[in-house]
Amino acid sequence: MEHKHILVVDDESQITRVLRTSLSSHGYDIRAANDGETALEIMKDWTPDLVITDLAMPNMDGLELCRQLRARTQVPIIVLSVRGEERTKVKALDAGADDYVTKPFGMEELLARVRANLRRRPTNDDAGTTPIHLGDFLIDPGARKVTVRERAVHLTPKEFDLLVYLARHPGKVITHRALLGAVWGGQSTEQVEYLRVFVGQLRKKLEPSPDSPRYIVTDPWVGYRFEPGA
Numbered sequence: 326m327e328h329k330h331i332l333v334v335d336d337e338s339q340i341t342r343v344l345r346t347s348l349s350s351h352g353y354d355i356r357a358a359n360d361g362e363t364a365l366e367i368m369k370d371w372t373p374d375l376v377i378t379d380l381a382m383p384n385m386d387g388l389e390l391c392r393q394l395r396a397r398t399q400v401p402i403i404v405l406s407v408r409g410e411e412r413t414k415v416k417a418l419d420a421g422a423d424d425y426v427t428k429p430f431g432m433e434e435l436l437a438r439v440r441a442n443l444r445r446r447p448t449n450d451d452a453g454t455t456p457i458h459l460g461d462f463l464i465d466p467g468a469r470k471v472t473v474r475e476r477a478v479h480l481t482p483k484e485f486d487l488l489v490y491l492a493r494h495p496g497k498v499i500t501h502r503a504l505l506g507a508v509w510g511g512q513s514t515e516q517v518e519y520l521r522v523f524v525g526q527l528r529k530k531l532e533p534s535p536d537s538p539r540y541i542v543t544d545p546w547v548g549y550r551f552e553p554g555a
Contacts, residue, residue, distance in 0.1 A: 377402075
């Protein structure tokens with residue numbers, strides 16, 4: 326079986342050494358870079374299946390790397406952040422990251438996040454890749470394309486997965502825990518800030534008026550409901 330490729334980007338040599346050793350021992354093919362510019366150079370002739378990046382780095386930091394990667398690829402991105410950097414975490418998710426792990430982290434937690442992001446399983450196994458045509462929306466899970474009232478909308482991988490899950494349960498309130506478990510995996514069911522960021526991003530891209538959403542409706546303290554329109 327072909328080994329999955331993971332690019333580790335961190336300017337702390339101790340971190341890259343630990344990650345290289347641990348991830349390699351679990352069958353992953355690892356390359357490392359100490360900043361975003363070097364990471365992009367590596368990717369010119371080597372394609373990772375997943376990127377793990379620190380945020381604070383010289384030359385090109387993790388936020389800019391996320392933006393650059395998301396402009397050219399759908400590769401899953403996990404960011405590493407220091408505890409307490411809540412606004413920075415949100416900025417990373419806004420920039421296109423799929424997940425984050427707080428330093429110091431346990432290797433088992435990181436491995437679980439790696440597996441979940443590499444898996445990217447369909448959000449509903451029975452529905453497969455059947456296009457979803459509801460109200461104002463046409464969503465093609467196979468091609469990972471979305472149109473709203475015949476307007477093409479570009480979504481990041483996690484934004485797309487979240488929309489698909491909501492769209493497969495139209496009109497129903499989906500709890501925070503259910504959404505987090507379905508889209509990010511069981512390790513993330515308490516990370517409600519993920520939803521705040523990604524729902525906010527979806528509303529900016531999908532709603533006629535993000536401040537008065539009509540497609541993705543909040544049920545306070547419980548979750549979200551998808552209303553696809555007429």
